[in-house]
Amino acid sequence: MNKPGGISSKLSELGYRLTPQRIMILSAIDNSDDHISAEEIYAQVVAKYANVNISTVYRTLELLKRLGLVTETDMGEGRVRYHPVGKGHHHHLVCQECGAIIDLDESVLSSVKDVLLREYGFIADLKHLAIFGRCVNCRK
Amino acid sequence: MNKPGGISSKLSELGYRLTPQRIMILSAIDNSDDHISAEEIYAQVVAKYANVNISTVYRTLELLKRLGLVTETDMGEGRVRYHPVGKGHHHHLVCQECGAIIDLDESVLSSVKDVLLREYGFIADLKHLAIFGRCVNCRK
């Protein structure tokens, strides 16, 4: 907890308060191997301290997003999932037929990033994208 | 209304009913130059016939999406926008700083589409994507 380089140390470096609520939220994000949803974070936090409000979870996630400490990915489940940036970037292919999720290395989109920067002067934030479509098994 | 090649004729060709509700929804989509949101469609439809329910709008949009007749794009406004496929594909660069929206030709992502197909056998549905980031004017 609060190891150097971790999200929590970054937060306090930037002058934000490390409240108990935030510490619990951050540890939920950090301890999740997978991509975690706001509701899942909330469930973990409430288990430890019942008086935490879900608004706080959403507000903390919003803050972390703005600071570039977590990425947000919509995998088409009707809820968004979060991932700490420190644990590496990657993208997902989401099959709209069978729901399969195939991980995709960041490099696949780096050429696009380059083109956008070169031709449009646009710095694309392509850290954690979900691309929808049809996977090998579901093609006719 | 119901011109050949239009969405409504496609719908009836596929065996779906062309109910008054759907006709009004389709004409709202077709007549919008811009990308239109569900609420905007609903507002237009209700103005003509008060008893239409917003569920019907969402259900119709879901159907059109599934049939590939409209594309859905989340430009980060907290609501999704729709666009008839017949009016051409393109992507958007959305600046997270100033909100500027820069249109982007479909071809920029066609190389990605090819790579995904070749290396993953994945048919990517990249018809109408919003890429977030920072535009030329907002770079430091």
Next chain:
DNA sequence: TATGCAGTTGCATAGAGTCTCAATTATAAT
């Protein structure tokens, strides 16, 4: 220690979108 003040939280509420279920409507079959 007391006071001011910005940061943060809980609560209540609102908006966007989804889902269930019963009622209605259209199509097909008799």
Next chain:
DNA sequence: ATTATAATTGAGACTCTATGCAACTGCATA
């Protein structure tokens, strides 16, 4: 024309996310 069947709709409950506001927290200065 009547009945059976399936598609579609409206109403309303519900989920996820965001926001306004008043209360609370903790640092900084007096």
